[in-house]
Amino acid sequence: VLETLRPSGPSSNPGLLVDPDTILTDVFPGVHRYCLRRMANPAEGEAIARECLLRLAKANFQAGPEGPRVWLFRLATRMTREQAQGQSLSGPTGSTDPVTDADRVKEALRALEERERTLLLLRDEGLSYAEISEVLRIQPASVGTLLVVARQRLEDRLDPGGRLL
Amino acid sequence: VTEVRSEHVKDGVIQTWLDDELPAGLATRVARHLDQCPTCQERGRKLSERTGRISLLLLSLDSEALDIDEVRAWVRPKPEPRASRKRIAADLREAPESPRAPTGEWPIAAPTAARSAARSRRDPAEAYPQLDLLSSLSPSVEAEPIPSEEPPLPPLSPVARASRAPRSFAPFQQALEVDSGSTPMEPVVPSPAAAQVRRLPRGDSRFRREQVVGVGLVFLLGVGLFAWLRSDRGGVDLGTTGDWVAEGGAEGEGGSVLEVELREGRLDVVLRAPHADVGVELQVGVGERVEIIAPLGSRYFPTQGKVEVDLDRAGPGTVYVRIPAIAREVNLIVGLRPVLTWTGGTYRMEEGVPAQTRGESVRIELPELDPLEF
Numbered sequence: 001v002l003e004t005l006r007p008s009g010p011s012s013n014p015g016l017l018v019d020p021d022t023i024l025t026d027v028f029p030g031v032h033r034y035c036l037r038r039m040a041n042p043a044e045g046e047a048i049a050r051e052c053l054l055r056l057a058k059a060n061f062q063a064g065p066e067g068p069r070v071w072l073f074r075l076a077t078r079m080t081r082e083q084a085q086g087q088s089l090s091g092p093t094g095s096t097d098p099v100t101d102a103d104r105v106k107e108a109l110r111a112l113e114e115r116e117r118t119l120l121l122l123r124d125e126g127l128s129y130a131e132i133s134e135v136l137r138i139q140p141a142s143v144g145t146l147l148v149v150a151r152q153r154l155e156d157r158l159d160p161g162g163r164l165l
Numbered sequence: 166v167t168e169v170r171s172e173h174v175k176d177g178v179i180q181t182w183l184d185d186e187l188p189a190g191l192a193t194r195v196a197r198h199l200d201q202c203p204t205c206q207e208r209g210r211k212l213s214e215r216t217g218r219i220s221l222l223l224l225s226l227d228s229e230a231l232d233i234d235e236v237r238a239w240v241r242p243k244p245e246p247r248a249s250r251k252r253i254a255a256d257l258r259e260a261p262e263s264p265r266a267p268t269g270e271w272p273i274a275a276p277t278a279a280r281s282a283a284r285s286r287r288d289p290a291e292a293y294p295q296l297d298l299l300s301s302l303s304p305s306v307e308a309e310p311i312p313s314e315e316p317p318l319p320p321l322s323p324v325a326r327a328s329r330a331p332r333s334f335a336p337f338q339q340a341l342e343v344d345s346g347s348t349p350m351e352p353v354v355p356s357p358a359a360a361q362v363r364r365l366p367r368g369d370s371r372f373r374r375e376q377v378v379g380v381g382l383v384f385l386l387g388v389g390l391f392a393w394l395r396s397d398r399g400g401v402d403l404g405t406t407g408d409w410v411a412e413g414g415a416e417g418e419g420g421s422v423l424e425v426e427l428r429e430g431r432l433d434v435v436l437r438a439p440h441a442d443v444g445v446e447l448q449v450g451v452g453e454r455v456e457i458i459a460p461l462g463s464r465y466f467p468t469q470g471k472v473e474v475d476l477d478r479a480g481p482g483t484v485y486v487r488i489p490a491i492a493r494e495v496n497l498i499v500g501l502r503p504v505l506t507w508t509g510g511t512y513r514m515e516e517g518v519p520a521q522t523r524g525e526s527v528r529i530e531l532p533e534l535d536p537l538e539f
Contacts, residue, residue: 020240029231037226050239057240065478074477101225124223129186137440144186145177148212151219158222 020061023068028053030125031072037121038080040106048079070134073127077118077135108157116150123147174198179209183216424454428470430493434486438477439499439531443484447497447505447512448526450487455495458485483528499531 032049039045052075056068066074109117115136122132123143133140174182174195181187182195199205425432432455436445443460450456457465459474460482466473474484488495488507497505506513512527514520519530 024236024240025233028236029233032231032236033227037223042228053236053239101222102228105222105225120219121223123184124220129181129184140186141181142177144179144181144184145175147184148176148180151215154219154222155215 020057023056023061023072024053027069027072031076034073034121034125035076035080037106037109038076038117039083040110044083045080048076048083051079052076066134070127070131073122073125073131074135077122081114081118104158108154111157112150112153116146116153119143119146120150120154173202173208174205176208176212179205180212180216183209183213423457423459423465423467423472425457425467425472426454427489427492427495430491431470431495432492433471433496433498435471435473435498436484436531437473437475437500439484440476440479443476443479443482443531444528445484445486445497445499445531446526446528447486447488447507449490449507449510452489453491454489455492456485456487458487460484497529504531505529 028049031052032046035049035052036042036045039048052072055075056072061068109120112120115138118136119132122135127135129140129143132138132143138146178187178195179199182192182199185192187195199209434455434457439445455472457472457474459465459476460479462476463479463484464475464477466475476484486495486497490510492507493509495507496503497507502515504515504518512520514529521528521530
């Protein structure tokens with residue numbers, strides 16, 4: 001089925017041609033997980049992940065010089081951020097006390113700055129420093145330092161006393 | 166290179182080394198330093214442990230595995246109409262009161278594939294194996310200073326005193342509503358750039374304390390423009406009714422001209438995803454349309470009363486906005502932030518937006534945006 005989605009014309013950069021099924025199996029699961037982690041409402045994360053994939057499919061799975069992986073994460077970052085801007089800071093579940101570990105982690109993530117939260121989640125999805133810098137438009141050399149700070153702040157928010165969940 | 170035997174390596178550099186993201190030469194020097202510096206070695210161990218803990222914590226957010234078969238169905242072409250008719254016929258056959266129940270057997274749709282097992286996840290212990298190397302490194306080489314990780318910010322350009330324009334988001338919100346894909350697009354005249362760029366009559370321009378009065382004179386584009394606009398049928402549709410992409414014949418050439426008609430004398434120009442290499446220059450010209458020249462790779466999304474310029478894939482350069490003198494109001498919005506309004510021959514800039522004269526046009530430095538701003 002996916003054969004029909006292959007680019008029919010010459011690509012401006014043939015070296016970046018990626019098998020659509022490879023995107024579905026190797027790249028998209030991370031994008032999907034990333035969207036769900038970023039959104040308070042899983043259904044919204046699911047919808048955004050799906051929208052990202054459909055847009056890539058509409059472009060014949062060709063996504064510019066950065067490649068489909070970075071392109072997908074960039075679009076997912078943008079869409080989830082814009083969607084979250086329309087909600088309260090704490091999200092739909094923020095009105096109640098977190099009851100599970102996942103709730104506590106989500107609360108702690110939401111308390112971080114947007115860039116820190118994005119950085120942590122992108123790195124956890126296995127993006128390289130170069131890819132992260134492409135998504136966040138920051139210097140690759142600063143990714144390590146920002147990661148250290150973000151992880152420290154996340155831990156501090158989870159348990160100021162140093163004890164993890 | 167100065168040797169810094171006694172200095173410690175920054176946490177960020179250690180983290181970068183742990184993530185195997187340092188250049189080879191620097192990685193070797195950091196490794197040698199860590200090998201002989203118990204303090205840094207301990208910090209590296211803590212960083213690695215924290216990374217593993219955070220990774221485990223994030224795992225707790227995941228509940229449901231992704232069904233790849235379902236994902237494939239999202240991008241699968243729609244079934245043939247014949248299959249739909251069969252399904253309807255099958256439904257009729259199952260209805261006991263149906264007078265049109267067929268006698269034949271109809272194929273039953275294959276059940277949805279079972280959801281896949283829990284997704285394979287990276288083992289934090291395997292993801293950060295570098296920590297084990299700390300004890301096996303040679304202690305014979307001294308470390309060298311770690312270069313600064315972030316270059317200093319360049320000095321800001323001279324700031325023109327600007328008054329805070331009395332604006333609201335209402336026009337922009339209205340424009341957002343219009344940009345739903347259902348509104349017919351205003352006529353847009355894409356045209357070869359070389360044929361559109363011309364030098365305008367010289368006028369006077371001056372800056373005042375409270376307002377910057379810019380009167381046009383087109384400058385720019387000393388290089389030949391061979392770019393043109395084409396409908397971006399093969400590109401990624403971002404959800405508007407019309408989008409145009411600036412292309413060029415060769416790297417380094419200028420952008421393309423987009424002419425947009427005013428709507429009741431007004432137009433919002435929205436810049437999306439501007440990066441540090443893109444500047445904005447405005448000028449007042451003749452004619453009846455707003456002309457926009459954006460760097461190669463920019464994409465235009467014109468709708469009624471509004472044009473969005475997506476610079477996400479644009480190369481370095483300048484966005485030129487030429488405003489016809491007859492315009493009643495032109496708003497420049499960067500991301501979600503209004504930065505400049507042109508009304509009645511006067512530029513009004515938002516407070517804190519740096520601006521400077523450039524020839525006889527006005528050049529503004531884009532406000533610092535959230536790096537995530539598109």
